[in-house]
Amino acid sequence: MLKVLVVDDEILERKALIKIIRNASEQVMVIGEGAKNGRAAVEMAREYKPDIIFMDIKMPGIDGVQAVKEIKQFAPDTRFIMVSAFNTFEYAKEVMQQGVKEYILKPSRKQDILESLGRVSAEIIRERKQREEKNSLKESLNRAVSIAQKEWVSSLIMNRAHALTFDEWSELFGVEITSGFMMLCYFEPKTEEGFSPAEKQHFYSWLKNALKTTGKKQEVLIGSMTDTQVPVLFLCKGKYRFKTEARAIIDSLYTLFQKELDKGELKISVGLPYHYANELHQSYHDAIMALKQLLAMPDRKFLICDKRGSAKSPPLSGMLEVEKQLLEAVRQGDLNQVLLKYESYIQMLSEKPLMKKSFDELFVLISRMLHDLGIQDQQVPVMDESIGTYEILEKGKAHLLEVVIQVQSWRNNHAKGMLYKAKEYIETHYADSLTLEEVAEYVELSPFYFSKLFKDRFGVTFIDYLTEIRIKQAKLEMEDQRRSLKEICFSVGYKDPNYFSRVFKKHTGLSPTEFRKKIIS
Secondary structure, three states: OEEEEEEOOOHHHHHHHHHHHHOOOOOEEEOOOOEOOHHHHHHHHHHHOOOEEEEEOOOOOOOHHHHHHHHHHHOOOOEEEEEEOOOOHHHHHHHHOOOOOEEEEOOOOHHHHHHHHHHHHHHHHHHHHHHHHHHHHHHHHHHHHHHHHHHHHHHHHHOOOOOOOHHHHHHHHOOOEEEEEEEEEEEEEOOOOOOOHHHHHHHHHHHHHHHOOOOOOEEEEEOOOEOOEEEEEEEEEOOOOHHHHHHHHHHHHHHHHHHHOOOEEEEEEEOOOEOOHHHHHHHHHHHHHHHHHHHOOOOOOEEEOOOOHHHHOOOHHHHHHHHHHHHHHHHHOOHHHHHHHHHHHHHOOOOHHHHHHHHHHHHHHHHHHHHHHOOOOOOOOOOOOOOOHHHHHHHHHHHHHHHHHHHHHHHHHHHHHHHHHHHHHHHHHOOOOOOHHHHHHHOOOOHHHHHHHHHHHHOOOHHHHHHHHHHHHHHHHOOOOOOOHHHHHHHOOOOOHHHHHHHHHHHHOOOHHHHHHHHHO
8 A cells, every 4th residue: 555645735736636546546545634835744744654745846835846855855765746837847857856757737637647646656566566575585595595504514514515615615705715613602501491492592593693793704604503502614714813713703702692691601612723624524523522621611611622633533534434424324224334334433443542532523413413303312422431442332333223223213203204294284384485494493303304304205305395286276276267367376375476387387388378278178
């Protein structure tokens, strides 16, 4: 609905114009009973915020031109249609300088009034639609970026992704990326009850907003929250003083966290920086070990890793690849592959000092993976310093076997149920602006795993299934001749009729118009 204000010092002209406009269209509404001079126009524009003002030029006191200038200062988007008995270029020139495009003469013909109103209304509606589409696109882009960040960070720490090189990151961000490091933010509850889901979401939202204020010397990618722990990747620009900048980030976060102290404690651990993207996985391990040390020190709030734990490690490329294969076998619940990959894994752990640390890191990764799958309350086994190599290997193997059994049960029962629950949700909400993230959240899975499990179970991707449901419903609705194709487009979840037409033709081989003609004949 567009709000229209009529301004004219002649009461008969004003009332006649108001009557014509009120009868013109249901899309416009005349506010008040109009204004009788320029000063009243300014006051009513400030109060009612009209979209369109029919403004008489010659009025006592403040004339129409001056009123336009004043209104433009606080309502720049207001459109004006100037009305005057003077057909002179000077008047037209003066209002044109204020961006006014429409100018009609008194006595005004009804046709001229309606045509001018129609042009201005169409322009406003078109701009609003463009603005809405832009905002919708921006919102979708932000949501996609957020999902991409979570999944990329998750892939990085799970070591299942081919990392972008720093040269590729530099090209993506338009600045030189020279190194990167991982930070872990751990929210510690003050009571034994822990945090509610709403409180966890509150902390996660707080962290995302707080990290936006950490300066311009690094790009920040935020992972998903596991229990009360959030991994954050910092990609450093140019010459970067690691400890100085990391401490500045920590100080900034703690300053902002003061308002949240009554709800919990914030602990921060930081892994070492690495100068190659394929080493960022190790920075996450550094941060994990630093966090373990930190949680054993009640008086410390943060810990920055100062030792490169990988110095004594076997070659990382082979080690990490075997670890990646082992994790994938666990995720699939493939017992034979788990046992096979476990043997390969322990063969690479030939140095006893590294043994305990490597198992600790592996179990943390498995715990995070299970959490992403929706398997809760999985305890990480504690490797006591006093036990020997054989005990570590046996304890690790026993834990893996327990996990595999749990995953098999979950995949056969719980996962199947959740995926059918997801299908029902899609079939009920297909007409909404449905996203993969929304459905994954509904069944309490990470978007990455939900997408993968959905495809494994049903043989189609989430978006293909959603499209299939929408097209099927559209076909049914086309049998009702009273409904327009545009109505059907919106009713099945599409916002753009042109896009709907392209999708429909791609799936049926016919345009919506052609399909409707075919089923009628």
